[in-house]
Amino acid sequence: MEEIIVTVAAALALGMVAYELRVPPLVGFLAAGFFLHFLGFTAFAGLQEVSDLGVVLLLFTIGLKFDLRSLLQPEAYGTAALHMITVVLVGSGTIGLASVIGVISLHGGLGTVGLLGFALSFSSTVLVVKVLEDRSDDGSYYGQIAIAILVLQDLAAVAFITIAGEESPSPWAFALVLLVPAAWVLHRLLDRIGRGELLVLFGVVMALGPGYVAFESVGIHGDLGALAMGLLFAGHPRSGELSKSLFSVKELFLVGFFVVIGLQAAPSWSDLGMALILCAVLLPFNFVSFYLMGRLFGLRNRTSIRTSLALSNFSEFALIVVAVGVGNGVFDNSWLTITALAVAVGMIASSLANARSLQIVARLDAVLPSENEARLRPTDRPLDTGDAEVVVLGMGRIGRGAYERFVDLGARSVIVIDNDHAVIDALITDGFTVLEGDATDHEFWHRLVVGGNAHTVVLAMALHDSNTFALDQLRIAGFDGTIAAVVQRPDQAAHFNQSGVHAVVNIYSGSGAAVADAAMNTQQR
Known part of the structure; x- marks a missing residue:
């Protein structure tokens, strides 16, 4: 019990410090993880499960509010594909060069550095959606584009984890299509569910049962199942009410997610140096890449900038991909520490930038070349x-x-x-x-x-x-x-x-x- 109290108190204290400094509280939660790790604390029993539940509920609520049509827009699938290719190349080159000059040791060839570059090509679903929700932008045009890109990235990550895992998906995975007709029954059940705690419990059970557990049981990553279940409820008249009812529960569990990120890091100086190099090179590159691709696909300057600010970070999926690589003997355990540090530093930098997103957008938009309105996407033209x-x-x-x-x-x-x-x-x-x-x-x-x-x-x-x-x-x-x-x-x-x-x-x-x-x-x- 003492470990739980200390962990929660540290998260609260440093979250309050972050709030007083006018930065997102999640920066304080990350700092709490680093601080507790420095004092010799480890994650108490059950904290990882709390963290996982927060992510599952987050993905479920993403699905509740997500418009699947966004995936069919070229500014979403085109940006996701091109950005992943360019980041894999730049990330691999950065890691390879750092290995050559002796910043870090690396065993393996092009496949090894390519896998690390692939892991660093994702943006954080948890962080981006939290930033969008905090600004009430998750339903906006740029917010839907950002979420569509995240969904496509997550699908790529889940596909890799499934292929590279020790076990292939079960043939029973095809039975998951039965969830589509089953959704009619679940919708009728939601019609009859009351409000308050009953509605919260219904959302948690849907995210965990036919969502997470059903997909995990057939060898597919459960987080994808939570997202899929949210999408099945997206058209229901009470989907918005269901999402709001889960908000506080989800936010509380996500505190555990950010604390766990900080607790995972046990760096050497070389690990820290490599993580900072990755952040210094790839975070600005991410921003420029997302911006240029947004402009390429007909988005305005300000829409491209806001999307880029939201997505310029590293994903929690990077840790999973690297863990798979470590488990398969592709590279050393130190890369898990380096990746955890890079993810944490990237989240802090992204949170600070997005806290001043309106000011950054205004300043950049004032100096960037004007757009040709006729070439803009119809939904993104000035009002x-x-x-x-x-x-x-x-x-x-x-x-x-x-x-x-x-x-x-x-x-x-x-x-x-x-x-x-x-x-x-x-x-x-x-x-x-x-x-x-x-x-x-x-x-x-x-x-x-x-x-x-x-x-x-x-x-x-x-x-x-x-x-x-x-x-x-x-x-x-x-x-x-x-x-x-x-x-x-x-x-x-x-x-x-x-x-x-x-x-x-x-x-x-x-x-x-x-x-x-x-x-x-x-x-x-």
Whole structure:
């Protein structure tokens, strides 16, 4: 029990330090693992299982919100394939050169360095999805592209692990197709499940039973099964509710995942040096590679940059691939330590970069060459609000209420901007006027002010940082109309009041109608 208490307390303490430093708490969880390892602690019995359960639930919830059509887009499958090829080449070259100059010893030929390069060609599914969820971007266009690339990478990793494993998949693996018709029965069961703990238990059982265990029992990696089960529930009306019910449980178990990553490292100086070399070479290369491929397949600068920032890290699957290689005698145990260090350092660097993603995107987008709009993917072209007089950013409970109130008050043209494709489809079905887009796009704000007719803007996005960034863009573009904003804390309200926002409403004490009324009253004065 003492080991459990110390581990949890260390994760909490360093997670709080990371939060106070305005970096993602997972950086603190990784640091807790390193710190505990330095003090001589090892993972307590059951921590690895907790970590694995967190990953299984994460993949299940990815499936619940993922649009399979994203896999068929060239910006997804084309980028995944080309990036893997280039990283294998660059990673292999870096490792081979380091071996030649004596930084690290390496036994084996091109196949050995090629396998290591292959292991380092994946991005972290756990980290990327957590970053996207924290920013409420997992349903956005760039978020869906990033997740589609991750799914394709994970399929490649699972295929390798299955082929290179000691046992081949069972012939019974073909029976897994029966899960498709069985989904009808499971959907009806979800219809009858209540809320609260029953819904949570249902999600856990689906992820572990017909998901993880069913696939593992026929010799296929269970994580793929959890993802597949999530996809089978993706079209259900309660899939979003099921995902939200699992959120806290999944987040708690994922703390164990990041702590375990830190606890696995027992490096020598040469191991640490090799890990830092891999990070220094491959992380910037990953960013440039993803960016250039995004542009190649018709994505805008900002979409390519945001996708690149999310994906520029190393995957937890790298540890599994390397472990398979060590088990087959392809290379030494030291490479497992080097890979664990590279994964941890890459996660920290990626988390810090994504914490400032809006600022990085704005600065890079300002200096990169302009795009030819005609060559862009139709879904990624800049938004045009046309004759809309009221623009609502974010279509959660408050945004929806504000939209409906504006319509009731007789506003002639109200339009909503949201970045979640699934939400937008549902809103269009309900008769809302809505556009899919990124409200933190400075070009959108320029078009809104220079060529649009909007006189009222409501900032109702889930994240205060996004609302703040949008407010800055409004000021830069010279918007002189009414601005209303939604906040969650008193300090956020004080910040917006000092910034000249005309109407500020707390999400916990107000409603969408209150936001609309406050904005309209401001206009009348």
